[in-house]
Amino acid sequence: MKINEATEELINEYEKTKKEQKEIKNLKQSAVLFFSFDITDSSKYKTMNYLYWPIIINRLLKYIEREVLENLEECQLWRILGDEIIFIKQVSSLEELWNDIKIINDRKDFIINSLKNGNFFEKDLDIINNENLKKSMHLNNTLSLKSAAWIGLIIDQTKKNDYFSHPYGNIEIIYKSQKLGENYQIYEFLGNDIDAGFRISKAVTSQNFVISFELAYFLYKYMKNISEQKLEKDITKENNNLMHVITYKKFKGIWDEKLYPVIWYYKGKAEKLEENFHYNDYLNNEIIKEFIDNRDKLEKSKIINGIKKEMFTINDYFFEKIINDNNLSKKINEIEKNIIDTPKNELVNTPTKLELHCAVMCYKNKEEPEILIAKRSKDREYEPEKWEFGCAKAEITQKLSDKIKDEYKKDFNIDIELELETDREDQQPKPLTIYTVNKRGDYHQGIIFIAKIKNDKDFNYDHSKFSDAKFVKESEIDSISGKKVKDFKNSLQKGFDYIKKKGENE
Known part of the structure; x- marks a missing residue:
């Protein structure tokens, strides 16, 4: 009798496991673009403009939000962390992804120019009649922006009681506040790609734009698709005037802490990129120092800090080598499949505001x-x-x-x-x-x-x-x-x- 009971229990457990595996397979995944704008030198600005900085920083964050939402209508504000504002957008084609990154970069440059020439301070504030504020707002072009973007698969588990395992580990969770009621919800995304995004977002300097390796791969693939009639050297040239391998760094918890390529999105040659740097950055900024040192070594050596010279050029070899060495092929294929095959849905289900x-x-x-x-x-x-x-x-x-x-x-x-x-x-x-x-x-x-x-x-x-x-x-x-x-x-x-x-x- 006990044997029969044990057998029945095993069968039930097996059927339960099969059902759960089927549920895992059927769970919807979305390829989601995450991107952020971080206000640089804000601490310095707050010290200099200690009376009015809350007004300026608050308006600047709202200004960024408005610029993004007006130009990327399907994207959503995810969260604001201090002086950093983060958006999310589901993507459904490589062309859409390509255009999104272009728009994000354009908006970054537009807002930076607005801060530099003072237009933001003149036009976006309705308290301009305050003479002290007029004098304190601009303050030697102190404020600027830096940006980051990364892509990951998000599995919707918000309607499940259990959190099933997933090969890529990115899930959406909704927290509800007992004190504030059912309608107040906090949307959270957790997983390796989310962690990686926040890690790489620190590997960029003011006025520049860092992107994840996976995102760079899809941009490169789209570029190749639309450039099939061009010679390989032309494709390489175009990509190297758009994406630049700055250096390699180890990030905690990412790729088992193997070296990760820091890639900046910049429309122009690397020499022009250097013009954005402050003359003092070489001594004070580790990323910029490595970038300049690496460029000097590229002209003289085939090995730079133990890395082959070819690994500093955006081309087929660069992506194939990193994908193979880090066993990323299945992950890349899964993301691409979901970019193309998955219908769009609301990532953060907030009530629609009347426009x-x-x-x-x-x-x-x-x-x-x-x-x-x-x-x-x-x-x-x-x-x-x-x-x-x-x-x-x-x-x-x-x-x-x-x-x-x-x-x-x-x-x-x-x-x-x-x-x-x-x-x-x-x-x-x-x-x-x-x-x-x-x-x-x-x-x-x-x-x-x-x-x-x-x-x-x-x-x-x-x-x-x-x-x-x-x-x-x-x-x-x-x-x-x-x-x-x-x-x-x-x-x-x-x-x-x-x-x-x-x-x-x-």
Whole structure:
């Protein structure tokens, strides 16, 4: 009898194990891009600007968040750790991954330039009337940014009671606060790739952008795919002007603490990269010292600190050698499979916030008016390659009219004067018409306003958002070729009618 009971128990345990293994196999995995922006020299800035630093740092973090979310619409804010802000985005193709990294780098450079030339301090603060703040904000270009990006597989176990083992060890966990209620949730990602990302994020200096080995591999593979007709040396040259092996370092818990290649993403030759360094960095920064020393040794020796010269060049040999030596082939294949085959889902299920989109018909030449129209770039997720009027999103941290003016200055380099409701004490932009924006099944609202262009001397458009922009007359409405957003012609005609009527009444 006891033998039968033991046998039955073993059979039940076997069936349970089979069921669990099947569940593991069926668990959904997502290839997720993690990327961060870290404010550099913030401690020094806080000491220098001890009265106003909380205002500046808080606004800068919000500024970074806004720039990222407006340009990478499917990404989500994960967390803010001190002066570092981290985002996540599920990717579903190598092309998407390539474009995402390009946009992240572009936004980094844009924000750094905004800090350098003072535009951030002049435009993003509504407390500019404080004279002491004006003097203290900029403070010798102290603040800057550095960035990091890495990729990993995330397995959704949030609906499970047990945490099943997984070959790559990255899981999503939701913590719920008993005191704050069920709706307050903290989303956490745990695993080797998450740890690796935080480790490599420290191996980069101000103004630069470090990426993980796996991410560099997929960028290289995409580059090769689109360059099949080019000679191998051309491919190598392009990649070496985009990704640079800075040095090799050991990171705690990563690759059994074998040497890990520190790869920086930088569009240009290594010689130009050195121009970003401060003259004192060689003595004070270990990474920069190793990079400069290694470059000198590359010209004279075949072995640099025990590593073959070829391992400092981004090419097939570099990736094949590291993948084989570290047994990464299965992991790389699994990530790529999930990049291509897995449908997208929300990584952090936060309630959708209502968005208010503000399009503006900007016109010039009151006697023979012309209205600005812009064609969305092919890379835009919503309404790509369609003519529209530009757009700004309302923010709770800025007055609506100021936000609209700033956005159109940034996107088209024009100064505008909005039509206001002058009969009210609270003078707000005067609506021309209302429209609806459908994003992932959520309905957001949009308003079209009218504005006179005060200055378009240096008119230009943001090429990351638009593929074309021009001014059109009323007689040209029917001749505008290409796809258009809904009710484009109707709205354009309403704009011309309003401008003419306004002219008649003046």
